[in-house]
Amino acid sequence: MEEEKEHEVDEIVERAVSHGRSVKDVLIEMKNTSELMVDLAYSSLLTNSREIAEEVQRLEKVMDDLQYEIEALLLLSARNVEEAADLAGILHVALAAENIADSAEDIIDVVIRGIGDHPIYQTMISESEEQIARIVVGPNSELVNKSLGELRLSKRIGAYIRAIRRGNRWIYHPDKKTVIKEGDILIVKGDKPAIESLRAMCSS
Amino acid sequence: MEEEKEHEVDEIVERAVSHGRSVKDVLIEMKNTSELMVDLAYSSLLTNSREIAEEVQRLEKVMDDLQYEIEALLLLSARNVEEAADLAGILHVALAAENIADSAEDIIDVVIRGIGDHPIYQTMISESEEQIARIVVGPNSELVNKSLGELRLSKRIGAYIRAIRRGNRWIYHPDKKTVIKEGDILIVKGDKPAIESLRAMCSS
Known part of the structure; x- marks a missing residue:
């Protein structure tokens, strides 16, 4: 050992x-x-x-x-x-x-x-506060092989990609040129509706 | 003691x-x-x-x-x-x-x-990365007695108020209703030009 x-x-x-x-x-x-x-x-x-x-x-x-x-x-x-x-x-x-x-x-x-x-912990989140979610990009997701610049997720649905895990590799501050791949784990910030929208886009 | x-x-x-x-x-x-x-x-x-x-x-x-x-x-x-x-x-x-x-x-x-x-430390900032600045709001600044909702700083100049110190009190996540006061210490995130614009607005 x-x-x-x-x-x-x-x-x-x-x-x-x-x-x-x-x-x-x-x-x-x-x-x-x-x-x-x-x-x-x-x-x-x-x-x-x-x-x-x-x-x-x-x-x-x-x-x-x-x-x-x-x-x-x-x-x-x-x-x-x-x-x-x-x-x-x-x-x-x-x-x-x-x-x-x-x-x-x-x-x-x-x-x-x-x-x-x-x-006590769950009451610490205020109504307005952004939450973090972890979303897996499915094989048929419309995000696959698109760059964040093309997707404009923050403008379209108010969700912001904080980081991406691709296998054992982490991308901490993805930029416009970052291309989403099938199986990526997205660490997303946004309010509840934004996260739900993105979850739908990733699973379809 | x-x-x-x-x-x-x-x-x-x-x-x-x-x-x-x-x-x-x-x-x-x-x-x-x-x-x-x-x-x-x-x-x-x-x-x-x-x-x-x-x-x-x-x-x-x-x-x-x-x-x-x-x-x-x-x-x-x-x-x-x-x-x-x-x-x-x-x-x-x-x-x-x-x-x-x-x-x-x-x-x-x-x-x-x-x-x-x-x-080494200064080379760690990438070109695109947002910086943090500390800006004092002067008595004749156009920001005084305006709410962040009215000012729309992030849309207008791309600067985002991360926190405000007012004397010994801290406001960590100021929202649209937060009103800026003379003497406030703004902790601001943004790229260099955005921070320079805000610095000018605070000192004038």
Whole structure:
């Protein structure tokens, strides 16, 4: 078990170095991951959604790998005292991002353990507040192979795509050029009617 | 020093109880505060803004008070084992929100200590990404005494008011009915030109 874990970390670090990943790339991904996790964690709690809680658990695994990746890249970088001081600052930020992610996981623990149905959480959503939903794009959906620019979902139905999960890959801030694929998991923000409209468009 | 601190906590708890604040009210405020702190902390780092870092420090003080408030309210609430179990779940969420806030403060520590000028942070902002700015509403600004519904800032200039600080009070999700006052500190999201337009409207 221990050995297997060590092997995994070897792989993470080797892949990062061989793909020429930079500290900046990894730090951006840690920022995006931690922000999305907080967003999803509170939404999961307020709607008592186990589905969304499980997306947070998936992201926590991503975050753990990123932590090893950035630590390895930073350890390979420092060549003198001045550089080490700069890199210590970056490590400090990376650890803070990881702590944010851990706290997001603490929030969804309540949902995972089945005590997220306390009425207080659901009353925390105001009438006007946007909700987050997780929608799978079906094979016959009109969204398949269209870009977000073509679809103009926010103008047409008031729903905004916060992130997309495609297998194990996450797209955190999809833009106009992002093309939707069959099987994509959309993380959507919007009011209830907007989310229902989008759900219909994804399943058909 | 110790005694003064104890006195302060007495006051926080008394005020909460006498104002009839509920666990729900405080939990919503903790959620909103922690979310805003994460948003501001990363923005402060990416723009090396000490001003925004200081808003995070202000919010951390708010968060500390909220933590005492919710703990006191929860301790006053439990009357049997079942209730205690429910309330333990709520306390767990409150502590997670407080940890998110602490991690946000860890991020801005880099800015406060003056090591936020490492070029890596500023290169993390993509061309298209929205930035956060902190803008004071001047006495002759055209925004004074107008509601956000009247101003339609997002349609007119593409800037979105994320939060407003009015003295020590925070408005986290201002809506159409929120009226802007002289001296308000606006926390604004938008691209560079939108923020510059709004800055001009606030100073004139």
